[in-house]
Amino acid sequence: GAVVSQHPSRVICKSGTSVKIECRSLDFQATTMFWYRQFPKQSLMLMATSNEGSKATYEQGVEKDKFLINHASLTLSTLTVTSAHPEDSSFYICSASDPQGAPGPQHFGDGTRLSIL
Amino acid sequence: QKEVEQNSGPLSVPEGAIASLNCTYSDRGSQSFFWYRQYSGKSPELIMSIYSNGDKEDGRFTAQLNKASQYVSLLIRDSQPSDSATYLCAVKKTGTASKLTFGTGTRLQVTL
Numbered sequence: 001g002a003v004v005s006q007h008p009s010r011v012i013c014k015s016g017t018s019v020k021i022e023c024r025s026l027d028f029q030a031t032t033m034f035w036y037r038q039f040p041k042q043s044l045m046l047m048a049t050s051n052e053g054s055k056a057t058y059e060q061g062v063e064k065d066k067f068l069i070n071h072a073s074l075t076l077s078t079l080t081v082t083s084a085h086p087e088d089s090s091f092y093i094c095s096a097s098d099p100q101g102a103p104g105p106q107h108f109g110d111g112t113r114l115s116i117l
Numbered sequence: 118q119k120e121v122e123q124n125s126g127p128l129s130v131p132e133g134a135i136a137s138l139n140c141t142y143s144d145r146g147s148q149s150f151f152w153y154r155q156y157s158g159k160s161p162e163l164i165m166s167i168y169s170n171g172d173k174e175d176g177r178f179t180a181q182l183n184k185a186s187q188y189v190s191l192l193i194r195d196s197q198p199s200d201s202a203t204y205l206c207a208v209k210k211t212g213t214a215s216k217l218t219f220g221t222g223t224r225l226q227v228t229l
Contacts, residue, residue: 006160034216034217042221043205043219043220043221043222044161044205044219046216046217049216091158091160093160093161095217104149104166105149105151105163105166105207106151106163106207106217107163108153108160108161108162108163109160110159110160111159111160113158
């Protein structure tokens with residue numbers, strides 16, 4: 001089945017650091033990927049839709065200058081949390097759909113747990 | 118009204134019983150429906166997809182869709198303790214690039 005790889009799985013860093021998270025589709029090309037954030041005991045919250053070769057589409061309330069998204073190839077999207085602060089600590093998860101599949105499900109990466117000290 | 122609604126639970130069922138998880142959605146343009154399982158601290162894992170009215174069975178799992186009632190459910194037969202997790206209902210409009218809309222999830226506890 002479709003596999004989405006996300007790296008790193010865990011980041012612990014000081015306040016003010018910028019952190020880059022990578023999301024790769026391993027066996028299919030994804031023109032669109034999605035970035036989610038999940039706080040403890042809460043549901044997934046879609047942050048943005050990453051579009052290959054064009055600007056990302058951000059959900060309401062998500063700061064595009066804070067969460068930079070780059071989707072430079074059909075298999076790679078990156079999310080950079082700029083100047084991270086403790087309130088940015090969360091579980092960040094990416095997903096992608098295989099366009100060769102049905103009106104298909106999204107397959108999720110394993111997530112990145114970000115902890116800002 | 119939320120776009121996708123689920124009872125947050127917890128839903129507690131004894132081992133070996135049938136667990137029934139329910140989900141309603143508000144957008145009649147929705148065409149694809151998914152159930153994801155999420156263990157604590159892990160990312161969601163797809164367990165069922167359903168696209169047309171009726172039942173779809175996969176092992177111990179059965180998804181049921183009723184578009185007229187805007188209702189989708191997941192039945193888990195012979196529930197096991199390893200089924201204890203949060204189950205997320207997700208709905209998608211037409212097109213593979215369309216975003217998923219998730220419910221808040223139902224926490225299932227399978228007791229010994």
